[in-house]
Amino acid sequence: MQLNTLIERVEVPAREGRLVRLAAGRRVRVTTETGGQVGDLFAFTGDDLSEHLSAAHTRAHLDRLFPAVGEQFVTDRRRPILTLVEDTSPGRHDLLIPACDPARYRALGVTSPHASCAENLRHALAGLGRELPVVPQPVNVFMDIPVDPAGGLAWLPSPAPPGAAITFEAVRDSVVVVSACPQDLVGINARGPQPLVVEVVEGARA
Ligand SMILES: [Zn+2]
Numbered sequence: 001m002q003l004n005t006l007i008e009r010v011e012v013p014a015r016e017g018r019l020v021r022l023a024a025g026r027r028v029r030v031t032t033e034t035g036g037q038v039g040d041l042f043a044f045t046g047d048d049l050s051e052h053l054s055a056a057h058t059r060a061h062l063d064r065l066f067p068a069v070g071e072q073f074v075t076d077r078r079r080p081i082l083t084l085v086e087d088t089s090p091g092r093h094d095l096l097i098p099a100c101d102p103a104r105y106r107a108l109g110v111t112s113p114h115a116s117c118a119e120n121l122r123h124a125l126a127g128l129g130r131e132l133p134v135v136p137q138p139v140n141v142f143m144d145i146p147v148d149p150a151g152g153l154a155w156l157p158s159p160a161p162p163g164a165a166i167t168f169e170a171v172r173d174s175v176v177v178v179s180a181c182p183q184d185l186v187g188i189n190a191r192g193p194q195p196l197v198v199e200v201v202e203g204a205r206a
Helices: 054-060 100-105 115-128
Strands: 004-011 017-022 027-032 040-044 072-074 078-089 139-142 166-172 175-182 196-200
Touching: 004 017, 004 175, 017 027, 017 115, 017 196, 027 175, 040 115, 054 072, 072 115, 078 175, 078 196, 166 175, 175 196
Parallel strands: none
Antiparallel strands: 004 196, 017 175, 027 166, 027 196, 040 139, 040 175, 072 078, 078 166
């Protein structure tokens, strides 16, 4: 098959998460068709969820806050898992902030049930029959959290325009979960929670 031949297309409804399997060499493309929607992306090696993409290990591996195109994300065992291969957005993605979870929304004053990226991840993985001991820190695509010289963080609305996409290539067989972040109390989603599109496409190795 040719590079970028579509293998699977999954719509991630607003506030929900979805799982795709990625054979080594294939690519996963995340698109914000509306623009301005943050996605929390998690990756694990195969169905054995004991090894995961690690934001902290990736920062140490690269000496950068986020990989540049051509650079790799690594796992908690410091093995490459995904390569960033293409980015049509303004390139603002976060590797510092943990997934939103029920405690985060309670702290923001929410008293009724509220969807979260952590719960979306657990729901997406439920079919694999394994329980996650901890929720790994995600790759927050299209999420703009600049660091100022004094070390302060700002939570800015996503600058990704409609149709912006980011593409990763699997270095090894992976399970990838993408959550369309349901955050509606902190203004990171420029248009409020919106859907995302996740596509698995053929990579350059095929
Ligand atoms: Zn979230």
